[in-house]
Amino acid sequence: PARSAVSLPTVARRAGAARIADEAPLRVAVVGHVDHGKSTLVGRLLHATGALPETKVAAVRAMCERRGMPFEWAFVTDALQAERDQGVTVDAGHVRLAHGGRSFALIDAPGHREFLKNMISGAADCDAALVVIDAEEGVREQSRRHAFMLHLLGVRELVVAVTKMDRVDYAQTRFDEVRRDFATLLASLGIAGAAFVPVSGRAGDNILDASPRTPWYRDGGLLDRLGGIAPRPSAADRPLRLPIQDVYKFDTRRILAGRIESGRLRVGDEIVIAPADHRVAVRGIEGWAVDGPILEAEAGQSVGITLDEQVFAARGDVIAHPESPAFETDAFRGRLFWLGRAPLRAGARLTLRVHTAETPVTVERIERVVDTARMTDLADTEVPPHAVADILLRGRAVLALDAARDLDRTGRFVLLDGPDIVGGGLVDLDGFRDRRARPARKATNIARVDHRVTAEMRADRAGHRGGVIWLTGLSGSGKSTLATELELRLFGMGYQVYVLDGDNLRHGLNANLGFSPDDRAENIRRAGEVAALMARAGFLVLTAFISPYRADRARAGKPARH
């Protein structure tokens, strides 16, 4: 039975309080080139929605007067930021604002480098972004870098404020120019549908209401456009991932504590703890500041769980359901954003952090380097600061993680050099083999039957040997079309030929398989076995399968002998 949580104050403090999902605001990162007007705009947005304490504004006005400076909204924002950074008086509520029934948290990072670090480490984890571009200056280096970063982190919801329109006389032509430039850039990253709004942070145009100074623009004020951003789909509906943050011992109980990054967990659930792959059941869920037993918890909540059986588990292990486990590997490809001051070279030894796991890694290979300011590939074997690169990372231990494409919270990594964050990015597992031990399927009590019709006899009759031609390629590349055309031609030429198609097998023999790495491997294993059997029966077999893992293709080349 689950116990009430009051006995666990220490755990609660360390693991962090549960976030209440339905009150969570839309998290919007405010990005843009230096001095393009981010702080000014944020100050305006806060003021327009009544989120700024008047006393604060008055204090800044008085300060400006004393020093004989014109009042700036940026001073107000930056004053709030400074207080927040020092952790005094102002709480996170002050970057919150509400408009039209939605609530937002604006994340306006102090500096470019800090911002990138926060984005990479997940500290500035955001659902959407507000990109600020100076109408006069247009798209600049950091506009491009930030756009690339957002793309890298999977942020697809963008509102672009083309600000300082007062500096360009509210000219539609200039707005259109900037919009075209930036939309082209976004399109090259696969981001479509960004909303563009001409504004002036200083004069307050198109913040709340349509401005008479831009009669040519009628798509709504900036706040309305922010309100139009779709909420992010709930992480609770994704497969369960609970990275273990700590293991606590209370009397005889052991409590595994951590934050549920995705999915749901219920008392009684069977779980697998990777990478050791212990299969156990959840006996109880402990929550913080909750009375009474908890039977279920979901993404965003920090919990402590007890198990029906004592198994060894440690920080960095990942709890999942057996039908959708994490990927286990000691190597992966990282889509890296490099922040180190010196170029990164192959052979570098760094510390890798993925969810709660931390382990030494070596940069085994640098596969591709992209200059993010110009968005071009560099013909280089080292990664200069601020470049993006595909690198191969290898650790000493097997880690449980995910492809960022599938699950972003457990598919994101950070690289540290000593205590410093020097880079980070997304995990790509294409082509890597899942190391999870596959359940043994070998039957031991089956004697082989020796055939009395030999391969030679069959070949004699058919006029050709049996064999397998294995076509592999990406989804949609044309494997099936090629295979069936080949089948028709070969059949016409008198061959005994048959196409074994992946989609067809999934309707029958492989109907019980899904698309997890494990199931994909099993799909290929079965296909390989069937192809081999048919080849021994004298057929020429053409297969059409996406077979992403090299190891599986190799295994299909050497099926068990019959």
Ligand code: GTP
């Ligand atoms: P960093 O945080 O340093 O990157 O700058 P920022 O993007 O926050 O820019 P900030 O809001 O501090 O504004 C930079 C300068 O542009 C200040 O001098 C502002 O007064 C000016 N500025 C901002 N918005 C506007 C605007 O809409 N019109 C005009 N004319 N000037 C603006």
Ligand code: MG
């Ligand atoms: Mg600023």
